[in-house]
Amino acid sequence: MPDNRWMTVPSPDAELMALIDRIGHRDEAALRLLYDRTSPKLMGLAMRVVRQREWAEDVLQEAFLTVWRVAGDYRSSLSPPLAWLGLIVRSRALDLLRRRTADRAQLTQEFDELMADTLESDAPNPADTADASEQAWALHQCLSQLEGRQREVVSLAYLREMSHGELAEQLKLPLGTVKTWIRRGLEKLRVCMGRFA
Amino acid sequence: MNLIAHPELLELLAASHALGTLRGGARRRFEALAREQAPVRAAALVWQGRLASMTELQPSVVPDPAVWTRIRNMIDAEQAKIAIERQRDAANARDDDRSRQPRQGGWLRSLALWRGATAAGALATVLAVTVGLNLRDQLHNAPAVQYVAVLNDDKDAASMLVTFDPKKKQLVLQRVGGFKESDDKSLQLWALPPGGAPRSLGVLDNAPGLRLAASESDVHAVPTLAVTLEAKGGVPPGSGPKGPVVFKGALIEKTI
Numbered sequence: 406m407p408d409n410r411w412m413t414v415p416s417p418d419a420e421l422m423a424l425i426d427r428i429g430h431r432d433e434a435a436l437r438l439l440y441d442r443t444s445p446k447l448m449g450l451a452m453r454v455v456r457q458r459e460w461a462e463d464v465l466q467e468a469f470l471t472v473w474r475v476a477g478d479y480r481s482s483l484s485p486p487l488a489w490l491g492l493i494v495r496s497r498a499l500d501l502l503r504r505r506t507a508d509r510a511q512l513t514q515e516f517d518e519l520m521a522d523t524l525e526s527d528a529p530n531p532a533d534t535a536d537a538s539e540q541a542w543a544l545h546q547c548l549s550q551l552e553g554r555q556r557e558v559v560s561l562a563y564l565r566e567m568s569h570g571e572l573a574e575q576l577k578l579p580l581g582t583v584k585t586w587i588r589r590g591l592e593k594l595r596v597c598m599g600r601f602a
Numbered sequence: 603m604n605l606i607a608h609p610e611l612l613e614l615l616a617a618s619h620a621l622g623t624l625r626g627g628a629r630r631r632f633e634a635l636a637r638e639q640a641p642v643r644a645a646a647l648v649w650q651g652r653l654a655s656m657t658e659l660q661p662s663v664v665p666d667p668a669v670w671t672r673i674r675n676m677i678d679a680e681q682a683k684i685a686i687e688r689q690r691d692a693a694n695a696r697d698d699d700r701s702r703q704p705r706q707g708g709w710l711r712s713l714a715l716w717r718g719a720t721a722a723g724a725l726a727t728v729l730a731v732t733v734g735l736n737l738r739d740q741l742h743n744a745p746a747v748q749y750v751a752v753l754n755d756d757k758d759a760a761s762m763l764v765t766f767d768p769k770k771k772q773l774v775l776q777r778v779g780g781f782k783e784s785d786d787k788s789l790q791l792w793a794l795p796p797g798g799a800p801r802s803l804g805v806l807d808n809a810p811g812l813r814l815a816a817s818e819s820d821v822h823a824v825p826t827l828a829v830t831l832e833a834k835g836g837v838p839p840g841s842g843p844k845g846p847v848v849f850k851g852a853l854i855e856k857t858i
Contacts, residue, residue, distance in 0.1 A: 433677065440670055445662035453660045462669045469673045473680075484654065491657020541655035548659070559621065563656050566622050591617045595610070598652055 418538055421486035422479075429477035436473055443487065444469075447494045454498035454564050464501055468494045485538030499566055540601075547597035551590050558583060559590040606641050613645060620649035671857045675825075678796075679852060682825040685797035748818070750856055751827050753849035755779060761849045762829060764791070766821050773803060773814040773821070781848065783808065783831060790836040792843055793853075794826040800843055803827075805836035827853050 421442065427435035444465060451461035451468070471493050482489050537545065548556050558572055569587065573580040605612045615632050618624035624632060636643040749766035761779035766772075775791065783789055788807075791814065792800040803821075804814035806829075828850040830843040837844050 431681075433674075433681075436673075436677070437670070440673070444669070445664045446658070446660070448665040449660040449663040450657050452663050458663075461663070462665055465665055466669055466672050466676075470676055473673075473677055484651065485658075487658045488651075488654045492654055495657050537658040538655060540652065541658035544652055544655040545659050560656060562623050563621050563653050564660075568625055569623055587618075587621070587623055588614075591614055591621065594652075595613045595617055599613075 418486055425472075425476050425479045425486055425489075428473060429479065436469065439472070440469060443490055446487070447490060450491055450494050450564075451498050454495060455501055460501055460505070461498075464494060464498045467497045467501075471497065485540055487538055488541065495564060502565070543598065543601035544594075547594050547601075550593055550597055555586045555590045558586045559594075562587060605635060606639060612642060613649075616642070616645035616649040617653075619646055620653045667857060671855065675852070675854055678823070678825045682794075682796035689797060747856055749821050749853050751851045751853040753827060753829060753851040755781065755849055762851075764827060764851075764853070766816065766818075768818055770813075771815060771817055773816045775806065775812045775814065777810050786834050787845075788832055788834050788836050789829050789848065790832045790843065790845075792828045792830060793820060793824040794828055795824050800828070802836070802839075802843075805832075821853060824853050827851060 421439065424435045424439040424442070428439065447468065448461055448465050451464040452458065455461050455464060468490070472490065475493075479486070479489055484492070548559070551559065558576065558578075561567060561576075562572060567575070569580060569583050572578070572587075573583045576583070605615070615624060615628075619629065619632055632642075632646075636646045747765045748768045749764075751764040752760050753762040753764060755761045759779055761777070761781055763776045763778055765774045767774060773791070788805050790805045791803040793803055794800050801820070803816060806812055828843075828847050831845040831848050832843070833845070
Protein backbone atom coordinates (compact mmCIF):
# COMPACT_ATOMS: atom_id res chain seq x y z
CA MET A 406 0.00 0.00 0.00
CA PRO A 407 1.68 3.25 -1.07
CA ASP A 408 0.04 5.26 1.68
CA ASN A 409 -1.84 4.42 4.80
CA ARG A 410 -4.00 7.54 5.06
CA TRP A 411 -7.10 5.37 4.99
CA MET A 412 -5.95 3.59 8.12
CA THR A 413 -5.33 6.70 10.16
CA VAL A 414 -8.17 9.06 9.14
CA PRO A 415 -11.68 7.89 9.99
CA SER A 416 -13.85 7.48 6.93
CA PRO A 417 -16.65 10.06 6.56
CA ASP A 418 -18.78 7.43 4.82
CA ALA A 419 -20.60 6.36 7.98
CA GLU A 420 -21.82 9.89 8.62
CA LEU A 421 -23.03 10.40 5.05
CA MET A 422 -24.75 7.00 5.06
CA ALA A 423 -26.56 7.86 8.29
CA LEU A 424 -27.82 11.08 6.69
CA ILE A 425 -29.01 9.24 3.57
CA ASP A 426 -30.86 6.74 5.80
CA ARG A 427 -32.60 9.60 7.60
CA ILE A 428 -33.55 11.18 4.27
CA GLY A 429 -35.09 7.85 3.32
CA HIS A 430 -37.38 8.41 6.31
CA ARG A 431 -38.40 11.85 5.03
CA ASP A 432 -36.14 13.83 7.35
CA GLU A 433 -35.78 17.27 5.74
CA ALA A 434 -33.18 18.41 8.28
CA ALA A 435 -30.97 15.50 7.20
CA LEU A 436 -31.31 16.57 3.57
CA ARG A 437 -30.14 20.04 4.54
CA LEU A 438 -27.13 18.58 6.37
CA LEU A 439 -26.27 16.36 3.42
CA TYR A 440 -26.61 19.37 1.11
CA ASP A 441 -24.31 21.46 3.27
CA ARG A 442 -21.77 18.66 3.38
CA THR A 443 -21.75 17.61 -0.25
CA SER A 444 -23.15 20.39 -2.45
CA PRO A 445 -19.80 22.10 -3.27
CA LYS A 446 -18.34 18.77 -4.30
CA LEU A 447 -21.39 17.79 -6.36
CA MET A 448 -21.66 21.29 -7.86
CA GLY A 449 -18.03 20.93 -8.94
CA LEU A 450 -18.88 17.64 -10.61
CA ALA A 451 -21.95 19.15 -12.33
CA MET A 452 -19.86 22.09 -13.56
CA ARG A 453 -17.30 19.71 -14.99
CA VAL A 454 -19.97 17.85 -16.96
CA VAL A 455 -22.15 20.75 -18.17
CA ARG A 456 -19.61 23.63 -18.02
CA GLN A 457 -22.13 26.34 -17.20
CA ARG A 458 -22.98 27.60 -13.77
CA GLU A 459 -26.68 28.08 -14.35
CA TRP A 460 -27.08 24.60 -15.84
CA ALA A 461 -24.96 23.06 -13.11
CA GLU A 462 -27.25 24.61 -10.48
CA ASP A 463 -30.29 23.13 -12.26
CA VAL A 464 -28.53 19.77 -12.24
CA LEU A 465 -27.75 20.09 -8.53
CA GLN A 466 -31.37 20.94 -7.78
CA GLU A 467 -32.71 17.97 -9.75
CA ALA A 468 -30.12 15.68 -8.19
CA PHE A 469 -31.13 16.58 -4.63
CA LEU A 470 -34.81 16.13 -5.47
CA THR A 471 -33.86 12.69 -6.82
CA VAL A 472 -31.95 11.95 -3.61
CA TRP A 473 -35.03 12.97 -1.61
CA ARG A 474 -37.16 10.50 -3.58
CA VAL A 475 -34.80 7.52 -3.81
CA ALA A 476 -32.72 7.71 -0.62
CA GLY A 477 -34.58 4.66 0.69
CA ASP A 478 -32.96 2.59 -2.07
CA TYR A 479 -29.41 3.69 -1.26
CA ARG A 480 -28.36 0.70 0.85
CA SER A 481 -29.12 -1.80 -1.88
CA SER A 482 -26.78 0.02 -4.29
CA LEU A 483 -23.73 -1.09 -2.23
CA SER A 484 -21.92 2.08 -3.37
CA PRO A 485 -19.86 4.41 -1.20
CA PRO A 486 -22.23 7.31 -0.38
CA LEU A 487 -20.41 10.06 -2.22
CA ALA A 488 -20.03 7.88 -5.31
CA TRP A 489 -23.77 7.15 -5.22
CA LEU A 490 -24.52 10.86 -5.01
CA GLY A 491 -21.98 11.48 -7.78
CA LEU A 492 -23.67 8.97 -10.07
CA ILE A 493 -27.02 10.70 -9.55
CA VAL A 494 -25.48 14.08 -10.38
CA ARG A 495 -23.70 12.72 -13.44
CA SER A 496 -26.88 11.08 -14.68
CA ARG A 497 -28.93 14.29 -14.24
CA ALA A 498 -26.13 16.30 -15.88
CA LEU A 499 -26.05 13.99 -18.90
CA ASP A 500 -29.85 14.23 -19.14
CA LEU A 501 -29.56 18.01 -19.22
CA LEU A 502 -26.85 17.94 -21.89
CA ARG A 503 -29.00 15.66 -24.05
CA ARG A 504 -32.00 17.97 -23.62
CA ARG A 505 -29.98 21.07 -24.40
CA THR A 506 -28.37 19.48 -27.41
CA ALA A 507 -31.78 18.53 -28.77
CA ASP A 508 -33.23 21.96 -27.94
CA ARG A 509 -30.51 23.84 -29.67
CA ALA A 510 -29.56 21.70 -32.61
CA GLN A 511 -29.13 24.89 -34.60
CA LEU A 512 -26.74 26.29 -32.04
CA THR A 513 -24.34 23.36 -31.94
CA GLN A 514 -21.45 25.55 -32.95
CA GLU A 515 -21.91 27.71 -29.87
CA PHE A 516 -22.46 24.61 -27.79
CA ASP A 517 -19.23 23.03 -29.00
CA GLU A 518 -17.32 26.15 -28.20
CA LEU A 519 -18.78 26.19 -24.75
CA MET A 520 -17.87 22.57 -24.24
CA ALA A 521 -14.42 22.78 -25.77
CA ASP A 522 -11.61 22.10 -23.36
CA THR A 523 -8.03 23.12 -23.64
CA LEU A 524 -5.72 20.31 -22.71
CA GLU A 525 -2.48 21.27 -21.10
CA SER A 526 0.25 18.70 -20.91
CA ASP A 527 1.15 19.74 -17.38
CA ALA A 528 -2.43 20.04 -16.14
CA PRO A 529 -2.31 19.42 -12.42
CA ASN A 530 -4.49 16.71 -10.97
CA PRO A 531 -7.01 18.99 -9.27
CA ALA A 532 -8.74 16.33 -7.22
CA ASP A 533 -10.06 17.30 -3.88
CA THR A 534 -10.10 14.08 -1.89
CA ALA A 535 -11.79 15.46 1.21
CA ASP A 536 -14.75 13.19 2.02
CA ALA A 537 -13.80 10.84 -0.82
CA SER A 538 -14.25 7.12 -0.28
CA GLU A 539 -11.25 4.78 -0.01
CA GLN A 540 -12.02 3.59 -3.48
CA ALA A 541 -11.95 7.16 -4.81
CA TRP A 542 -8.71 7.75 -3.08
CA ALA A 543 -7.21 4.68 -4.77
CA LEU A 544 -8.47 5.90 -8.14
CA HIS A 545 -6.98 9.31 -7.43
CA GLN A 546 -3.58 7.72 -6.75
CA CYS A 547 -3.76 5.73 -9.97
CA LEU A 548 -4.97 8.66 -12.10
CA SER A 549 -2.04 10.68 -10.74
CA GLN A 550 0.28 8.26 -12.51
CA LEU A 551 -1.15 9.20 -15.89
CA GLU A 552 0.26 12.05 -17.86
CA GLY A 553 -1.98 15.16 -17.60
CA ARG A 554 -3.60 15.00 -21.03
CA GLN A 555 -4.20 11.24 -20.81
CA ARG A 556 -5.86 11.71 -17.45
CA GLU A 557 -8.05 14.48 -18.84
CA VAL A 558 -9.17 12.40 -21.82
CA VAL A 559 -10.01 9.42 -19.61
CA SER A 560 -11.88 11.64 -17.13
CA LEU A 561 -13.93 13.39 -19.81
CA ALA A 562 -14.77 10.12 -21.53
CA TYR A 563 -16.33 8.94 -18.29
CA LEU A 564 -17.86 12.12 -16.92
CA ARG A 565 -19.46 13.23 -20.19
CA GLU A 566 -20.06 9.74 -21.61
CA MET A 567 -18.15 10.64 -24.77
CA SER A 568 -17.00 8.28 -27.50
CA HIS A 569 -13.50 8.28 -29.01
CA GLY A 570 -14.85 10.24 -31.97
CA GLU A 571 -16.63 12.85 -29.84
CA LEU A 572 -13.52 13.34 -27.73
CA ALA A 573 -11.33 13.75 -30.81
CA GLU A 574 -13.72 16.32 -32.24
CA GLN A 575 -14.15 18.33 -29.08
CA LEU A 576 -10.55 18.26 -27.99
CA LYS A 577 -9.28 18.86 -31.54
CA LEU A 578 -7.07 15.79 -31.42
CA PRO A 579 -6.50 13.06 -34.01
CA LEU A 580 -8.79 10.07 -33.42
CA GLY A 581 -5.79 7.72 -33.24
CA THR A 582 -4.26 9.81 -30.47
CA VAL A 583 -7.44 9.69 -28.40
CA LYS A 584 -7.71 5.93 -28.82
CA THR A 585 -4.06 5.42 -27.88
CA TRP A 586 -4.28 7.65 -24.80
CA ILE A 587 -7.38 5.92 -23.56
CA ARG A 588 -5.97 2.45 -24.15
CA ARG A 589 -2.70 3.30 -22.38
CA GLY A 590 -4.52 5.13 -19.62
CA LEU A 591 -6.80 2.17 -18.93
CA GLU A 592 -3.84 -0.23 -19.05
CA LYS A 593 -2.04 1.83 -16.38
CA LEU A 594 -5.21 2.03 -14.31
CA ARG A 595 -5.66 -1.74 -14.59
CA VAL A 596 -2.21 -2.44 -13.19
CA CYS A 597 -2.41 0.26 -10.55
CA MET A 598 -5.97 -0.48 -9.35
CA GLY A 599 -5.06 -4.16 -9.14
CA ARG A 600 -2.68 -3.27 -6.33
CA PHE A 601 -5.54 -1.77 -4.32
CA ALA A 602 -8.00 -4.59 -4.97
CA MET B 603 -13.04 -16.22 -27.19
CA ASN B 604 -12.84 -17.52 -23.69
CA LEU B 605 -12.26 -14.24 -21.86
CA ILE B 606 -11.84 -15.90 -18.52
CA ALA B 607 -8.65 -17.51 -19.80
CA HIS B 608 -7.31 -14.03 -20.66
CA PRO B 609 -7.65 -12.07 -17.45
CA GLU B 610 -5.81 -8.96 -18.64
CA LEU B 611 -7.97 -8.64 -21.73
CA LEU B 612 -11.06 -9.24 -19.61
CA GLU B 613 -10.04 -6.41 -17.29
CA LEU B 614 -9.35 -4.02 -20.15
CA LEU B 615 -12.69 -4.78 -21.77
CA ALA B 616 -14.46 -4.38 -18.44
CA ALA B 617 -12.65 -1.06 -17.88
CA SER B 618 -13.56 0.23 -21.37
CA HIS B 619 -17.12 -0.89 -20.81
CA ALA B 620 -17.33 1.01 -17.55
CA LEU B 621 -15.60 4.03 -19.07
CA GLY B 622 -18.18 4.04 -21.86
CA THR B 623 -15.72 3.89 -24.73
CA LEU B 624 -16.54 0.27 -25.58
CA ARG B 625 -19.31 0.80 -28.12
CA GLY B 626 -21.39 -0.89 -30.78
CA GLY B 627 -21.03 -4.61 -31.45
CA ALA B 628 -18.07 -5.01 -29.09
CA ARG B 629 -20.17 -3.61 -26.25
CA ARG B 630 -23.10 -5.90 -27.02
CA ARG B 631 -20.84 -8.97 -27.19
CA PHE B 632 -19.20 -8.09 -23.89
CA GLU B 633 -22.56 -7.56 -22.21
CA ALA B 634 -23.85 -10.87 -23.55
CA LEU B 635 -20.81 -12.64 -22.08
CA ALA B 636 -21.29 -10.83 -18.77
CA ARG B 637 -24.85 -12.11 -18.54
CA GLU B 638 -23.67 -15.69 -19.16
CA GLN B 639 -20.45 -15.81 -17.16
CA ALA B 640 -20.24 -14.64 -13.57
CA PRO B 641 -16.49 -13.80 -13.64
CA VAL B 642 -17.07 -11.48 -16.63
CA ARG B 643 -20.03 -9.91 -14.86
CA ALA B 644 -17.92 -9.48 -11.71
CA ALA B 645 -15.13 -7.74 -13.63
CA ALA B 646 -17.67 -5.38 -15.24
CA LEU B 647 -19.18 -4.48 -11.87
CA VAL B 648 -15.76 -3.99 -10.25
CA TRP B 649 -14.79 -1.50 -12.94
CA GLN B 650 -18.12 0.28 -12.80
CA GLY B 651 -17.52 0.80 -9.10
CA ARG B 652 -13.93 1.91 -9.57
CA LEU B 653 -14.70 4.49 -12.24
CA ALA B 654 -17.81 5.74 -10.42
CA SER B 655 -15.36 7.21 -7.94
CA MET B 656 -14.30 9.63 -10.67
CA THR B 657 -17.41 11.60 -9.64
CA GLU B 658 -15.91 12.10 -6.18
CA LEU B 659 -12.68 13.62 -7.40
CA GLN B 660 -13.75 16.88 -9.00
CA PRO B 661 -12.76 20.25 -7.55
CA SER B 662 -15.44 21.89 -5.40
CA VAL B 663 -17.57 24.84 -6.50
CA VAL B 664 -19.91 26.52 -4.03
CA PRO B 665 -23.44 26.81 -5.48
CA ASP B 666 -25.60 29.91 -5.13
CA PRO B 667 -27.71 29.88 -1.92
CA ALA B 668 -30.88 30.17 -4.04
CA VAL B 669 -30.37 26.55 -5.15
CA TRP B 670 -31.18 25.25 -1.68
CA THR B 671 -34.24 27.53 -1.47
CA ARG B 672 -35.52 26.07 -4.74
CA ILE B 673 -34.94 22.53 -3.53
CA ARG B 674 -36.72 23.21 -0.25
CA ASN B 675 -39.67 24.90 -1.93
CA MET B 676 -40.13 21.95 -4.29
CA ILE B 677 -39.90 19.44 -1.46
CA ASP B 678 -42.38 21.43 0.62
CA ALA B 679 -44.80 21.44 -2.31
CA GLU B 680 -44.31 17.69 -2.75
CA GLN B 681 -44.86 17.04 0.98
CA ALA B 682 -47.99 19.20 0.95
CA LYS B 683 -49.35 17.21 -1.96
CA ILE B 684 -48.73 13.92 -0.18
CA ALA B 685 -50.36 15.22 3.02
CA ILE B 686 -53.38 16.44 1.10
CA GLU B 687 -53.75 13.14 -0.72
CA ARG B 688 -53.55 11.28 2.57
CA GLN B 689 -56.17 13.57 4.04
CA ARG B 690 -58.38 13.08 1.01
CA ASP B 691 -58.01 9.31 1.17
CA ALA B 692 -58.95 9.39 4.84
CA ALA B 693 -61.94 11.60 4.08
CA ASN B 694 -63.03 9.29 1.27
CA ALA B 695 -62.73 6.30 3.60
CA ARG B 696 -64.94 8.10 6.14
CA ASP B 697 -67.45 8.96 3.45
CA ASP B 698 -67.71 5.33 2.43
CA ASP B 699 -69.05 4.61 5.90
CA ARG B 700 -71.68 7.29 5.65
CA SER B 701 -74.53 8.04 3.34
CA ARG B 702 -73.43 10.07 0.39
CA GLN B 703 -74.70 13.49 1.27
CA PRO B 704 -73.24 16.51 -0.43
CA ARG B 705 -71.12 18.38 2.07
CA GLN B 706 -70.10 21.97 2.30
CA GLY B 707 -66.47 22.67 1.69
CA GLY B 708 -66.33 19.83 -0.78
CA TRP B 709 -63.96 21.80 -2.98
CA LEU B 710 -61.21 21.05 -0.52
CA ARG B 711 -61.36 17.40 -1.42
CA SER B 712 -61.67 17.92 -5.13
CA LEU B 713 -58.91 15.85 -6.70
CA ALA B 714 -58.85 17.89 -9.87
CA LEU B 715 -58.45 21.08 -7.93
CA TRP B 716 -55.51 19.78 -5.93
CA ARG B 717 -53.84 18.19 -8.93
CA GLY B 718 -54.22 21.48 -10.72
CA ALA B 719 -53.03 23.37 -7.70
CA THR B 720 -49.96 21.17 -7.46
CA ALA B 721 -49.07 21.56 -11.11
CA ALA B 722 -49.74 25.26 -10.90
CA GLY B 723 -47.75 25.32 -7.70
CA ALA B 724 -44.72 23.79 -9.37
CA LEU B 725 -44.96 26.29 -12.18
CA ALA B 726 -45.66 29.11 -9.79
CA THR B 727 -42.57 28.11 -7.80
CA VAL B 728 -40.49 28.82 -10.84
CA LEU B 729 -42.50 31.90 -11.77
CA ALA B 730 -42.59 33.32 -8.31
CA VAL B 731 -38.86 32.85 -7.83
CA THR B 732 -38.30 34.61 -11.14
CA VAL B 733 -40.81 37.28 -10.32
CA GLY B 734 -39.27 37.53 -6.87
CA LEU B 735 -35.86 38.11 -8.42
CA ASN B 736 -37.16 40.69 -10.88
CA LEU B 737 -39.03 42.40 -8.14
CA ARG B 738 -35.92 42.68 -6.08
CA ASP B 739 -34.97 46.04 -7.50
CA GLN B 740 -38.50 47.39 -7.43
CA LEU B 741 -38.92 46.31 -3.88
CA HIS B 742 -35.56 47.63 -2.88
CA ASN B 743 -37.10 50.60 -1.16
CA ALA B 744 -39.82 48.58 0.47
CA PRO B 745 -39.04 47.84 4.12
CA ALA B 746 -38.74 44.07 3.75
CA VAL B 747 -40.24 41.19 1.83
CA GLN B 748 -39.92 37.75 3.27
CA TYR B 749 -42.56 35.79 1.36
CA VAL B 750 -43.89 36.21 -2.16
CA ALA B 751 -46.83 34.57 -3.92
CA VAL B 752 -48.37 35.13 -7.33
CA LEU B 753 -51.93 33.84 -7.27
CA ASN B 754 -53.36 32.70 -10.59
CA ASP B 755 -56.93 32.31 -11.73
CA ASP B 756 -58.28 29.12 -13.30
CA LYS B 757 -56.75 30.14 -16.63
CA ASP B 758 -53.32 30.45 -15.02
CA ALA B 759 -53.36 34.21 -15.46
CA ALA B 760 -51.68 36.14 -12.68
CA SER B 761 -54.42 37.79 -10.63
CA MET B 762 -52.92 38.80 -7.34
CA LEU B 763 -49.48 39.49 -5.92
CA VAL B 764 -49.08 38.76 -2.23
CA THR B 765 -46.00 39.70 -0.22
CA PHE B 766 -45.33 39.44 3.49
CA ASP B 767 -43.44 42.18 5.31
CA PRO B 768 -42.02 40.75 8.55
CA LYS B 769 -41.09 44.17 9.96
CA LYS B 770 -44.54 45.69 9.65
CA LYS B 771 -46.13 42.29 10.24
CA GLN B 772 -48.45 42.64 7.32
CA LEU B 773 -49.47 40.94 4.12
CA VAL B 774 -49.53 43.29 1.15
CA LEU B 775 -51.98 42.31 -1.55
CA GLN B 776 -52.07 43.80 -5.00
CA ARG B 777 -54.69 42.94 -7.59
CA VAL B 778 -53.04 42.49 -10.96
CA GLY B 779 -55.87 41.03 -13.06
CA GLY B 780 -59.23 42.41 -14.06
CA PHE B 781 -61.27 40.34 -11.61
CA LYS B 782 -64.15 42.26 -10.02
CA GLU B 783 -66.45 40.64 -7.49
CA SER B 784 -70.08 41.76 -7.41
CA ASP B 785 -71.28 44.08 -4.63
CA ASP B 786 -72.81 41.28 -2.58
CA LYS B 787 -69.57 39.24 -2.54
CA SER B 788 -66.16 39.50 -0.89
CA LEU B 789 -62.83 37.83 -1.63
CA GLN B 790 -61.20 36.02 1.28
CA LEU B 791 -57.54 34.99 1.53
CA TRP B 792 -56.63 31.57 2.97
CA ALA B 793 -53.43 29.86 4.03
CA LEU B 794 -53.47 26.16 3.12
CA PRO B 795 -51.05 24.49 5.53
CA PRO B 796 -50.08 20.92 4.62
CA GLY B 797 -52.29 18.43 6.38
CA GLY B 798 -54.36 21.13 8.11
CA ALA B 799 -57.60 22.97 7.52
CA PRO B 800 -57.50 26.28 5.59
CA ARG B 801 -56.84 29.27 7.83
CA SER B 802 -58.38 32.62 6.98
CA LEU B 803 -55.84 35.41 6.60
CA GLY B 804 -58.47 38.06 6.07
CA VAL B 805 -61.25 39.44 3.90
CA LEU B 806 -60.43 41.78 1.01
CA ASP B 807 -62.25 44.96 0.13
CA ASN B 808 -62.43 45.95 -3.52
CA ALA B 809 -59.47 48.36 -3.44
CA PRO B 810 -56.60 47.56 -5.86
CA GLY B 811 -54.15 47.33 -2.97
CA LEU B 812 -54.70 46.07 0.55
CA ARG B 813 -52.73 45.41 3.72
CA LEU B 814 -53.71 42.71 6.19
CA ALA B 815 -52.14 42.31 9.62
CA ALA B 816 -50.36 38.95 9.88
CA SER B 817 -47.55 37.41 11.88
CA GLU B 818 -44.80 35.23 10.52
CA SER B 819 -46.41 32.18 12.09
CA ASP B 820 -49.43 32.76 9.82
CA VAL B 821 -47.35 32.24 6.70
CA HIS B 822 -44.44 30.10 7.88
CA ALA B 823 -44.44 26.58 6.37
CA VAL B 824 -47.53 27.41 4.30
CA PRO B 825 -46.85 26.21 0.74
CA THR B 826 -50.03 27.52 -0.85
CA LEU B 827 -52.37 30.50 -0.63
CA ALA B 828 -55.87 30.59 -2.08
CA VAL B 829 -58.56 33.23 -2.51
CA THR B 830 -62.22 32.23 -2.38
CA LEU B 831 -65.34 34.14 -3.40
CA GLU B 832 -67.58 34.41 -0.34
CA ALA B 833 -70.70 36.24 0.73
CA LYS B 834 -70.19 39.94 1.55
CA GLY B 835 -67.89 40.26 4.56
CA GLY B 836 -66.51 36.71 4.31
CA VAL B 837 -67.39 33.55 6.19
CA PRO B 838 -68.09 33.74 9.94
CA PRO B 839 -64.91 33.59 12.06
CA GLY B 840 -63.72 30.03 12.67
CA SER B 841 -65.58 28.67 9.69
CA GLY B 842 -63.87 27.11 6.65
CA PRO B 843 -64.26 28.46 3.12
CA LYS B 844 -67.70 28.01 1.57
CA GLY B 845 -67.34 29.60 -1.83
CA PRO B 846 -65.27 28.60 -4.87
CA VAL B 847 -61.54 29.12 -5.17
CA VAL B 848 -60.90 31.94 -7.63
CA PHE B 849 -57.13 32.37 -7.28
CA LYS B 850 -54.38 30.20 -5.90
CA GLY B 851 -50.60 29.95 -5.93
CA ALA B 852 -47.45 28.86 -4.13
CA LEU B 853 -46.04 30.95 -1.31
CA ILE B 854 -42.27 31.19 -1.58
CA GLU B 855 -39.86 32.26 1.12
CA LYS B 856 -37.42 34.76 -0.22
CA THR B 857 -33.90 34.39 1.08
CA ILE B 858 -31.95 36.88 -1.01
